[in-house]
Amino acid sequence: MKIHIKDSDGFGFKLWLPTSILKSKFILNKFKKYGGIDIEPLINSLPIIYIALKEYIMKNGHFIFVDIESSDGNKVFIKV
Numbered sequence: 001m002k003i004h005i006k007d008s009d010g011f012g013f014k015l016w017l018p019t020s021i022l023k024s025k026f027i028l029n030k031f032k033k034y035g036g037i038d039i040e041p042l043i044n045s046l047p048i049i050y051i052a053l054k055e056y057i058m059k060n061g062h063f064i065f066v067d068i069e070s071s072d073g074n075k076v077f078i079k080v
Contacts, residue, residue: 001065001080008073019057019080023050053080 001019006012021027023046057063057080066078 001078004075004077004079006075006077012075019053020050022053023047 001017001021003015003017004012005015028046062079064077065080066076068076
């Protein structure tokens, strides 16, 4: 998974993360703590979601998950 963040001034950075980070309980607990998200239903279905995502990538290749451009020119791009 690649996360590209670019400022309107031209400054930006790229962050590469393994797709397996989606099934990390550490990450999910951070969502629970800081995001106020109830992760209990997600933990049970997480292996199924991860396997389905990996199979989709194997068959169809990588895809754009998020592509956002703000009104002031900042961009966020997430490719899985």
